[in-house]
Amino acid sequence: MAKPHFIHRIVGILRTLRWRRVKRASAKWTPDTPQVRHQLFSAPVCPTGRITGQSAGVITLAGRRIQYAVDIGFETTPEGTPHHAGVRGWALDLDRFEPAGTLCLTAQSGHREHLLPDQPRGDALSAVRVPEPKRKQALLCGFSGYLSDAGEKVTLELELDGSRHKIGIGHPHPPQILKGHNGWLFLAGDSNDSPRQFTGDHSPSEGWKRSWDCYTRALERLRDSGSGGKICFVIAPSKESLFPDYYPLPRGTQTPLDSLMARHGTLPELYYPVDVLAPVRELSYDPVETHWTDFGARMVCQEIMHKMDGHNPSLPLQFRMPYVSGDLGWKSVPPLRTYRPTASWPNPSTVIFDNYVLHHGRIRIHSNPKAPRKQTYLLFGGSSAEHMERYLSAIFARVVYVYSAGSWDPAILEHERPAFTILQSSERFLTRAPEPEIDVSRIVANKLSEGRVTKNGVRQELMAEWNDSSVAFYLEMG
Numbered sequence: 396m397a398k399p400h401f402i403h404r405i406v407g408i409l410r411t412l413r414w415r416r417v418k419r420a421s422a423k424w425t426p427d428t429p430q431v432r433h434q435l436f437s438a439p440v441c442p443t444g445r446i447t448g449q450s451a452g453v454i455t456l457a458g459r460r461i462q463y464a465v466d467i468g469f470e471t472t473p474e475g476t477p478h479h480a481g482v483r484g485w486a487l488d489l490d491r492f493e494p495a496g497t498l499c500l501t502a503q504s505g506h507r508e509h510l511l512p513d514q515p516r517g518d519a520l521s522a523v524r525v526p527e528p529k530r531k532q533a534l535l536c537g538f539s540g541y542l543s544d545a546g547e548k549v550t551l552e553l554e555l556d557g558s559r560h561k562i563g564i565g566h567p568h569p570p571q572i573l574k575g576h577n578g579w580l581f582l583a584g585d586s587n588d589s590p591r592q593f594t595g596d597h598s599p600s601e602g603w604k605r606s607w608d609c610y611t612r613a614l615e616r617l618r619d620s621g622s623g624g625k626i627c628f629v630i631a632p633s634k635e636s637l638f639p640d641y642y643p644l645p646r647g648t649q650t651p652l653d654s655l656m657a658r659h660g661t662l663p664e665l666y667y668p669v670d671v672l673a674p675v676r677e678l679s680y681d682p683v684e685t686h687w688t689d690f691g692a693r694m695v696c697q698e699i700m701h702k703m704d705g706h707n708p709s710l711p712l713q714f715r716m717p718y719v720s721g722d723l724g725w726k727s728v729p730p731l732r733t734y735r736p737t738a739s740w741p742n743p744s745t746v747i748f749d750n751y752v753l754h755h756g757r758i759r760i761h762s763n764p765k766a767p768r769k770q771t772y773l774l775f776g777g778s779s780a781e782h783m784e785r786y787l788s789a790i791f792a793r794v795v796y797v798y799s800a801g802s803w804d805p806a807i808l809e810h811e812r813p814a815f816t817i818l819q820s821s822e823r824f825l826t827r828a829p830e831p832e833i834d835v836s837r838i839v840a841n842k843l844s845e846g847r848v849t850k851n852g853v854r855q856e857l858m859a860e861w862n863d864s865s866v867a868f869y870l871e872m873g
Contacts, residue, residue: 439479439481439541440470440572440574440580440727441467441469441541442470442726442728443466443467443468443570443728444467444565444568445565445566447564447565449562449563450465450466450562454553454560456496456555456560457558459491459555460488461488461553462489462523463485463487463553464484464522465482465483465498465551465562466728467481467482467483469545469565469567469568471567471570478543478545479541479543480549481541481727482510482538482542482728482729483538483539483728484498485512485536487523487525492526492533493529493536494535495512496554497510497553498538498551498554499551499552500542500549502543502544502545503545503548504544508540508542511538512535512538514535514536514538515534515535515537516534516535516536516537517534519537539729540729547567548564551564569584571585572723573644574643576640576643577682579641580723581638581643582634582823585823587824593636593642593646593650594645594647595650596648603826603827603828606827606828607828608658609831610831611659611662611665613831613832614626614831617808618664622805623773623808623813623816624813624816625704625815626664627664627702628801628818629667629819630665630666630667631668631686631687631820631822632667632822633821633823636652636822637672638676651822652667652822655825666698666699668694671695671698672687678690678691678736679691679694681721681733681734682733683720683721683723684721684724685723686779687782688736688782690714691782692779692782692786693710693711693712696786711738711740711786713738713739713740714736714738714739715739716734716736718733718734719733719737720732738786742785742788742789743766744762744788745761747760747762747861747863747866748866748870750869751858752848752849754798754847756798756799756835756838756841757796757797757798758795758797758869760795760865761784761787761794761795762863763789763791766789766790767790768814770792770793771791771795771811772795772814772815773795773797773807773815773817774794774796774816775801775803776796776798776799776800776817776819777799777800777820778821779819779821780817783819791815795813799829800829801820801824802829802830802832802833803831804833804834806835807835810868840872858870
C-alpha cells in the first residue's frame, strides 16, 4: 500500500495543478475524498450510429467538387428510445480548398437544424492533401452539433448555393458506451460483454477452470525456473470496479474476477491493484478512456517494484493536463473530452527498437544508460502496460515491452534474461485465461503478411534505422 508520506506528495501535486484542495489532516484517502472534479458533460452523450447511404465521398454540388465525411450518434433515454442526435463532419471544396456548404439535419418529426462549418479539422486537410499555403483558410471546415428530439432516423443533406445533396439517413446502432453518473463513460458492446460481466452471476465452467489452472501452473514453473527473474501477474481493473457508484447498472453477485480470486487468489505473483488505485481513482482513470492514466500507471509501477524486492525508487511525479478525448469519448458523436493527468518530464531513456506491428506482436525496447538500476525489465502486456513503459524506463537500463496480454515467449525470456518480468492483462479479459507460452516471432510474421502494421508504406525505412547491436535478435523476426 502507498505510504502516508507518498500521499502527501500527491497532495502537493494536486495543489500545484490547482485541483481541488485535499485536507492533509488524514493520510488515508477513501473513494469519496475530494479529488479531481472532471468537467461534467452538459452536452448529450450520443453513441455512434450508422448511416444508410454514403457517409463520405466526393460529389459535384452547385458546379463545385466537394469532398465530405459525416458521422452521427444517438442519445437514448433510460427507457431505450432515441432522443438527441449528435453529428460531426466536414466538407471541403477540392478546387478552392475552402469550407463548402451547410449541413442540414432533419428529424423524423420534420424538425430541422442547420450546421455551419466552424470547427477545425486537421484530419480533413490531410485526407484532401490541402497544400500548405491553403491550410489556414481550409482549417475551419468542420460541422459539429446536435438535433433535439431526433427520433429513430435523421436525414442528412449538404446544401450549397441553393442546391442540395442527400448524404443518407442516420439510424441508432447498438451502443458501444454507457453513460454513467457524473458524466463518466463505460465500455459496452465489446466482445467480452463488459456490462454482463459486471452485472451477472459468473459460474465457472470446467473449461474455464482448466484454462486458468493451466496458466497458473505454468506461471509457477516460470517462477521456479528463474528465467524471468522476479514475476508479477498484474490485472488492470475495469473502470466499473473502481466506480461502482458511477456505473449505471448494479453489480452482480459474482464476476469473473471473483471466480479467479476464489480459485487462485493466494498465488503470490497475482496482483489486482484496486486498493492502490481506489483512493486516487479520479486521477488514476478519467471519464472518456477505458485504461488507467499515466498517474494510475505510476501508482501501480511504484507498488509492483515495492512488492517484488522491497526497493521503492522515486518515480517522476510531474504531469500536464491536456484536454483530450479517449477510446470511449471517440465513440460519442461529437467526441467527448476531459482533462487527463499525463506524464510530463524529460525521460532519459531512448527507444532503440520498435517493430510497428499493430497490437499483438508489437515490440518496443528502451535503453537508459543513466538508469539507477542496471537491469532488464520485461513487460508482456496490453494497452495498459504501455502507460507503464515510461516509468520503468526511467529506473531500469533496459525495458522490453511486448504486446501479448499476459502471455510470455520463452525465446525472448532466454534472450533477455531479465531481472523482473511483468505479465499484464485486464479484468475484462478474465473470461478466458491467456495462453501461457506463445511464439512472438510467428505472430509478427502473420501480422506482416497481413499488412497489420502502424506505419504502412514507410515501415521498412523506419526499421532500417534500428542499428543497436542489442536488437539484432528482434530484427530477425522481420
